[in-house]
Amino acid sequence: xxxxxxxxxxxxxxxxxxxxxxxxxxxxxxxxxxxxxxxxxxxxxxxxxxxxxxxxxxxxxxxxxxxxxxxxxxxxxxxxxxxxxxxxxxxxxxxxxxxxxxxxxxxxxxxxxxxxxxxxxxxxxxxxxxxxxxxxxxxxxxxxxxxxxxxxxxxxxxxxxxxxxxxxxxxxxxxxxxxxxxxxxxxxxxxxxxxxxxxxxxxxxxxx
Amino acid sequence: xxxxxxxxxxxxxxxxxxxxxxxxxxxxxxxxxxxxxxxxxxxxxxxxxxxxxxxxxxxxxxxxxxxxxxxxxxxxxx
Numbered sequence: 001x002x003x004x005x006x007x008x009x010x011x012x013x014x015x016x017x018x019x020x021x022x023x024x025x026x027x028x029x030x031x032x033x034x035x036x037x038x039x040x041x042x043x044x045x046x047x048x049x050x051x052x053x054x055x056x057x058x059x060x061x062x063x064x065x066x067x068x069x070x071x072x073x074x075x076x077x078x079x080x081x082x083x084x085x086x087x088x089x090x091x092x093x094x095x096x097x098x099x100x101x102x103x104x105x106x107x108x109x110x111x112x113x114x115x116x117x118x119x120x121x122x123x124x125x126x127x128x129x130x131x132x133x134x135x136x137x138x139x140x141x142x143x144x145x146x147x148x149x150x151x152x153x154x155x156x157x158x159x160x161x162x163x164x165x166x167x168x169x170x171x172x173x174x175x176x177x178x179x180x181x182x183x184x185x186x187x188x189x190x191x192x193x194x195x196x197x198x199x200x201x202x203x204x205x206x207x208x
Numbered sequence: 209x210x211x212x213x214x215x216x217x218x219x220x221x222x223x224x225x226x227x228x229x230x231x232x233x234x235x236x237x238x239x240x241x242x243x244x245x246x247x248x249x250x251x252x253x254x255x256x257x258x259x260x261x262x263x264x265x266x267x268x269x270x271x272x273x274x275x276x277x278x279x280x281x282x283x284x285x286x
Contacts, residue, residue: 070245076254083249127250130258145255147271153279164276172280179282 003059003078004122004144005166006153007173008052011180012160015040015050019152019161023054026123026151027140033103035120036152052152052161055080055101055120063093063102077144078166079122084138089114122163123150 015038023029023036036054057080064072064080071086072093089112093102104114116138125142128135135142143151153163162169255261256268277283 064245067245070248073247073249073252075252081252083247086249124255127252130253130255142255142259144272145259145261147261147268147275149272149275149279154275159279159281162276162279164272164279168273168276169279172277175280175282 003166004057004124004164005078005169006052006054006056006122006150006161006163007169009160009162009173009176010049010051012158013038013050013052014158014160016157019052019156022151022155023120026143027121028136029118029140030105032107033105033118035101035103035118052156053099053101054152055097055122056099057120057122062096062098066092066096068092073127075124077124079124079144081121081124081126081139082117082119083127084116084118087116088112089116091117093117120150123148 017038020034020036020038024034027035029035036052038050038052040048040050042048057078059078061072061074061080063082064074067082068090069086069088071083072080073082074080089104089106091102091104091111091114094100094104094117101119102117103119104117106113106115108114121139121142123141123143125131125135125145126139128138130142130145141151143149148154150163153161156162162172254265256265257263261268261271
């Protein structure tokens, strides 16, 4: 098994926030903590793009580098996890993360009063026993140990958000882009769900 | 104290203060060398070790791969 990665197809994301809701429900994430959120660029302008963002499980994670208590670890599958018992809520990881993934239950409180950091676990739980109550209460559900992928990706209605082994994810996206045809300037329903290819075929048939 | 010594005193004070002042200009390394921290939390089991897979890594990988490929809707419509 290689590296677990998320990929969000901005052409397909319809900003339904289903991934956010699924994550919150699956892990019973408290108010104020958003392990996943949908960011929209150029909202309301034709060609607007939305993208679902959570912890990207970086190959060289800056949160791991700055943590003063060294509470982060990376699993064999490339998932970045942390031990909440070691976390002191300093917030350094929040400042280091370019995606704003680390979240704190008490919000922007003073140093140490933020509470234990919480972030996306790629539905892989934490360093407690797999499937235990302690694991669920601290880190949420461990779907990976059940042979399942993160719920946000699995329930994405447009399959904009895909998760899994980086090679498989890349292959899915590659095939999708090839079928779409066109360059980065292509957007809209046809671009996301085919249509471009069929149109070109019809055009070719018309010419011949 | 002789007049000669009194004349030399300011020179001596100046020399000592210059020496003290210059001592701050020594070549002390200014760049910190950061060491990679080691994980200090509890050890975690691998996902296939506990739960329903009971250490069968191949079965776990197969299950996960099937799920990953299932995300490709083109596989479903073909």
